[in-house]
Amino acid sequence: MLSCDEILVELSKYLDDEAAASLRRDVEAHLATCRTCSVLLDSTRKTLKIVTDSRSFDLPESLSERMIESIMKSVQSDPAGEK
Amino acid sequence: MSYFQEVDPGPSFEALQRLREGFGVLPNLYRAQTLLPRLIEAETRLVEVVLLRAGVLTRLQKESILLGVSAARGNVYCATLHGRALGTLGMTEEAIERLTGTDPAAGLPSGEAALLELARGLIIRSASPRLSDIEALHAGGFEDTAILEAVLVTALGEFLCVLSIGLGVEPDFAPRSVKPPRRPGSQEKAPGGEEVGPWLRGAGTTVEALPPFAFFRDRFGFVPGLYRAQTLLPEVVGAEAHLLDTVLVREDVLARERKERLLVAVSSASRNAYCVAVHSELLRNLGADEESVDRIAIDYRSAGLAPEDRALLEFALTLTNDADGFSRQDIDALRREGLGETQVLEAVVATALTRFLNTLQAGLGTVPDFALRRAVAEEMMNRKHPAATLTKKEGTIRAPAGEDEDDPWVQRVRAGDTQAFEILLRRHHRRIYRTLMGITLNHADAEDGAQNTFLKAFQHIGEFEGTSRFTTWLTRIAINEGVQRLRRRRETESLDTVGGAGSEDEGEFRPGDLRDWADDPEEQYSQAERRALVEKELRRLPAKYRLTILLRDIERLSTSDAAAAMDLGEATFKTRLSRARLMLRDALAPHFVRRDGRVTNA
Numbered sequence: 001m002l003s004c005d006e007i008l009v010e011l012s013k014y015l016d017d018e019a020a021a022s023l024r025r026d027v028e029a030h031l032a033t034c035r036t037c038s039v040l041l042d043s044t045r046k047t048l049k050i051v052t053d054s055r056s057f058d059l060p061e062s063l064s065e066r067m068i069e070s071i072m073k074s075v076q077s078d079p080a081g082e083k
Numbered sequence: 084m085s086y087f088q089e090v091d092p093g094p095s096f097e098a099l100q101r102l103r104e105g106f107g108v109l110p111n112l113y114r115a116q117t118l119l120p121r122l123i124e125a126e127t128r129l130v131e132v133v134l135l136r137a138g139v140l141t142r143l144q145k146e147s148i149l150l151g152v153s154a155a156r157g158n159v160y161c162a163t164l165h166g167r168a169l170g171t172l173g174m175t176e177e178a179i180e181r182l183t184g185t186d187p188a189a190g191l192p193s194g195e196a197a198l199l200e201l202a203r204g205l206i207i208r209s210a211s212p213r214l215s216d217i218e219a220l221h222a223g224g225f226e227d228t229a230i231l232e233a234v235l236v237t238a239l240g241e242f243l244c245v246l247s248i249g250l251g252v253e254p255d256f257a258p259r260s261v262k263p264p265r266r267p268g269s270q271e272k273a274p275g276g277e278e279v280g281p282w283l284r285g286a287g288t289t290v291e292a293l294p295p296f297a298f299f300r301d302r303f304g305f306v307p308g309l310y311r312a313q314t315l316l317p318e319v320v321g322a323e324a325h326l327l328d329t330v331l332v333r334e335d336v337l338a339r340e341r342k343e344r345l346l347v348a349v350s351s352a353s354r355n356a357y358c359v360a361v362h363s364e365l366l367r368n369l370g371a372d373e374e375s376v377d378r379i380a381i382d383y384r385s386a387g388l389a390p391e392d393r394a395l396l397e398f399a400l401t402l403t404n405d406a407d408g409f410s411r412q413d414i415d416a417l418r419r420e421g422l423g424e425t426q427v428l429e430a431v432v433a434t435a436l437t438r439f440l441n442t443l444q445a446g447l448g449t450v451p452d453f454a455l456r457r458a459v460a461e462e463m464m465n466r467k468h469p470a471a472t473l474t475k476k477e478g479t480i481r482a483p484a485g486e487d488e489d490d491p492w493v494q495r496v497r498a499g500d501t502q503a504f505e506i507l508l509r510r511h512h513r514r515i516y517r518t519l520m521g522i523t524l525n526h527a528d529a530e531d532g533a534q535n536t537f538l539k540a541f542q543h544i545g546e547f548e549g550t551s552r553f554t555t556w557l558t559r560i561a562i563n564e565g566v567q568r569l570r571r572r573r574e575t576e577s578l579d580t581v582g583g584a585g586s587e588d589e590g591e592f593r594p595g596d597l598r599d600w601a602d603d604p605e606e607q608y609s610q611a612e613r614r615a616l617v618e619k620e621l622r623r624l625p626a627k628y629r630l631t632i633l634l635r636d637i638e639r640l641s642t643s644d645a646a647a648a649m650d651l652g653e654a655t656f657k658t659r660l661s662r663a664r665l666m667l668r669d670a671l672a673p674h675f676v677r678r679d680g681r682v683t684n685a
Contacts, residue, residue, distance in 0.1 A: 008594075012661040018642065036597055040665070043600040046675065047668040050605050051636050053373075054617040057520035057529075059513050061305045067512055067530065071537045072505055078542065 002030045007037045015045055085115035086251035086414045087428055092120040098127040105135040107171060108255055110164055112243065115250040118425050119336065122432050125329035129322040133239045138316075139229040143172045144195065145236045147182060148202045152240030154183040154261045155206040156406065160247040161240065162261045163254040183261045194223020201230075201446070202237040209353070209441075211448045214491045217282040227283045228315045234446030235319060242439035248409050249402050249431030281312050281448050281506060293317055298324040302332050304368060307361050308449040308509070309440070330436050336429045340369050341392060344379050345430065348396045349403050349437040351380045357444045358437070360453045373610060374603070380459045391420040398427075399434040450510050489553035496544050504541055511554060512537070514638055515561045521633035522565030523572075524622055532568055536561040551647055558634070558648040569626070592662050596672035604675035620670040628663035635660055 002010070007030055013019045014027050031038050059067070092099070098120070103109045116122050134145055146168045153161035166179050181187060187203070188196035197219045204210040220230050293314060299306040313320050331342050343366045350358035359380050366376045378386035383396045398417050402409050417427050487493075489510070495503035515536050519529035539560050540547075547556050605613060621629050634645040646656035 008592075008665065009658065009661060012657055012664060015664075016642065039597055039599055040594055040668075043672065043675070044664055044668045046600050046604050047664065047671055048636055050613060050671065050675070051617055051632065051667065052639070053605070054614045054637075055610070056614055056618045056621060056637060057517040057633070059516040063530070064512070065306075067516070067533060068505070068508055071508055071512070071534055074534065074538055075504055075541045076501055078538065 002026050004030075004034060004037055007031075007034075008040075011041065011044060014041070015048065084111055084253050086249075086411055087115045087118060087424065089114050090117045092117050092123075096120050096124075098124045101127055101131065105130065106164070106168065108167075110255055111252040112160070112164075112247055112250065115252050116428060116432070118428055119432075121329050121333075122429070125322075125326045126432075129239070129319075129326050132316070132318045132322045133232075133235045138232050139226070140232045140236070143169065143174065144198065145232070146172065147174075147195075148199065148233060148236045149240045149243075150179070150182045151187055151199050151202050152206050152237055153244060154187065155203050156241075156244045157261055158244040158247060158406070159258050159261060160252055160254050161244050163256050163259045164243075166259045167256050183259065185262070192223070194220065194225055197223050198225065198233050201233060202240070205234070205237050205442055205446050206241060209445055211445050212282065214282055231283055231313060231315055231447075234443060235313075235316070237446060238439045238442040241442040242435045244406075245402060245435035245438045246431065248406050249434060250428075251411060251414075281308075281450065281509075283312065283447060284315070284502060293320065295321040295324040298328060302328070303361075303365060305452065307452050309357070309361070309444050309447065312447045312449050326436065330429070330432055336423075336425050337433070340366065340371065341395060342429075342433045343369065344383070344388075344392065345396060345399045345433050346437045346440075347376070347379050348383050349399050349434055350441055352400050352403055353438070353441045355441040355444060357449060357451050358440055359459065360451050363459070364453050367610070374606065377459050391422060394420040395422070395430055398430060399437075402431065402434045403438065487549070487552045490549070493544065493547065493549075493553055496541070504537075507540075507553070508537055511557055514554070515557065517637065518558055518561045518630075518633060519565045519568075521621070521629055521637075522562065522626060523568050528565070528568045528572075532561065532564045536564050539564070552644060554640070555644045555648050558638075558640070558644075559650070562630070562648060592665060594665050595669050596676070598672065598676040600672070600675050601677045607675070616671065616674055620667060623670065624663065624666055628659065628666060631656065631660045631663045632667060636664070 007027060010019065010023060010027060014024065019027065031041060099109055099113065102113055102123075113123050113126070116126075134142070134149075138145075146165050150162060150165040150169060153165055162183055166183070169179050169182075170176065181189060182199075188199050191199065197216065201212055201216055201220070204212065204216075217230065220233075225233070295317065296306045296310070299310060310320050310323065313323075331346070332339060343362050346362040347359055347366060350362065363376045363380060366379075367373060375386050379388075379396075384393065388396070394417055398413055401413050414427055417430070418424075422430075489507060492503050492506045496507070512533060516529050516533045519532040519536070520526070523529055523532065536557065540557055547553065601607065608616065621632065624632070630649065631645070634640045634648060635642065638645075640648065642657065642660075643653055646653045649656060651659070
């Protein structure tokens with residue numbers, strides 16, 4: 001049986017579906033009996049969904065073309081590019 | 084003659100005259116839309132710039148593509164119309180019949196055969212062209228403008244086919260028989276696979292001033308990449324903007340929101356992730372909440388729509404997926420839900436327009452303007468095509484592993500093609516900006532840092548050996564750039580552990596808040612509020628933890644790519660990621676815990 005500490009270590013592997021079948025079974029067996037870890041796992045999964053969909057740090061759309069234009073300008077005038 | 088009443092739009096309506104001149108006859112397809120002359124006018128403009136007006140391709144080449152599309156779709160109305168046009172242009176009956184047969188490319192010069200295959204691939208398999216297809220066209224003497232025209236003509240062919248089915252029009256001449264080709268089974272994987280475009284050049288970088296872009300900025304709030312990809316033909320972009328304005332934006336018949344829902348549902352059924360992402364964004368901008376927008380993309384029946392709105396989507400999906408089964412009964416079903424004749428007519432045209440955009444996007448292979456929300460992306464990945472008449476590949480959803488889709492462009496840049504660098508730049512600039520924001524937390528640093536990152540990548544692309552993916556290499560440059568900027572700002576953070584093998588000896592991390600979270604925690608806040616909350620808490624995390632979350636959970640890099648970008652072993656990366664996620668969970672918990680005191684049966 002895994003301990004709660006071990007669950008914390010394996011948490012990401014489990015959430016990312018990267019856990020081998022045996023580990024997955026062990027984690028699920030632990031979750032069935034441990035309320036603390038169940039809450040942690042459930043809330044971490046919800047955290048990931050919120051974070052993934054949050055569009056955090058997105059480039060403002062109005063700046064996107066300006067950035068492309070300015071980078072292409074510097075690339076085109078770059079002497080190192082004349083290979 | 085069709086499902087719709089024909090009325091006389093009056094002598095001042097000159098679009099019909101232009102069509103009559105262009106086709107040598109006024110096609111029934113347009114007679115059937117006289118209840119809403121503005122639709123005819125906008126469609127005429129598109130037909131003129133794509134088909135009737137002289138372009139790089141000849142009318143004969145374009146009509147050949149259209150006949151090939153009609154045959155691939157088994158569409159008698161359109162095959163009759165385009166077969167007649169080819170006869171008028173001097174093509175022999177034998178050659179016309181060959182185009183509708185089982186091996187239409189037989190006997191054609193290799194360039195023209197490649198053109199026809201491109202069109203048929205798009206229609207039959209919805210397969211985006213591969214770089215090798217484009218190269219074959221270049222070799223056959225077709226430049227990017229010609230290829231863009233061919234994709235546009237193919238999309239127009241799809242548009243006309245869907246229209247003819249939805250309007251129920253009879254052929255204008257003695258009907259031409261067509262034998263539709265065998266459709267690939269739903270399990271059959273379309274070729275093309277992991278490669279994604281765009282393969283065609285835009286007209287350059289200074290296209291912001293293109294007049295039709297004003298429409299997209301005003302009405303969409305941004306200019307989707309799909310339209311930027313067509314700047315070689317500005318008049319076409321203008322006609323498309325006008326058609327979108329007329330069919331989608333105007334609200335005198337059907338409300339905009341109902342039509343945007345239709346675009347999302349039809350694009351989703353066509354497994355066109357790009358169009359789903361754009362029109363989901365537009366729906367959200369109209370005030371629809373995220374969950375309901377997602378539901379429309381995933382399964383509109385569960386979206387809690389009013390019966391008449393559900394019926395509208397059902398109608399559009401039948402028209403999209405079941406060309407042979409669609410009949411007057413489908414029109415009547417919609418009328419029974421209380422929709423008027425002009426509303427049904429507009430729904431037909433909106434569905435045809437969606438398929439035009441889907442086909443165009445698949446042909447141009449533009450990269451998404453927005454990431455699909457995770458739930459929708461996963462659903463679309465798993466989706467089998469409903470009642471498959473057409474088998475769709477995965478659209479623009481990026482494959483998690485496999486070949487590096489940037490490689491063809493990297494090779495071109497290495498060979499001295501500076502313009503090819505713009506493609507790489509367009510694909511990755513948002514990602515690189517976010518990565519730099521995640522490290523420096525400062526817009527000016529992120530913007531300058533992105534500039535330096537791409538310039539360095541360009542200068543050193545000869546040293547990129549292809550042992551990692553191009554994105555990983557690029558991200559690594561960006562991380563170095565960001566760390567140097569932090570150093571210059573003399574931040575006190577443990578910079579040496581942002582990337583590289585830092586120690587993980589800060590002791591155990593103990594999660595604090597162990598209260599249950601709400602069932603749908605995100606529903607308590609708006610999108611903007613959630614973004615503000617997540618950004619605020621990410622800012623408080625130490626940089627090295629923030630970066631793991633950013634690369635893995637926001638950029639969605641694979642564990643091995645993210646670890647490689649941070650110069651960490653996978654095991655170390657995973658340990659750090661677990662801790663980072665738990666820290667962020669703790670920080671967000673007070674905002675998302677269950678308020679009703681119930682206990683989750685986890």
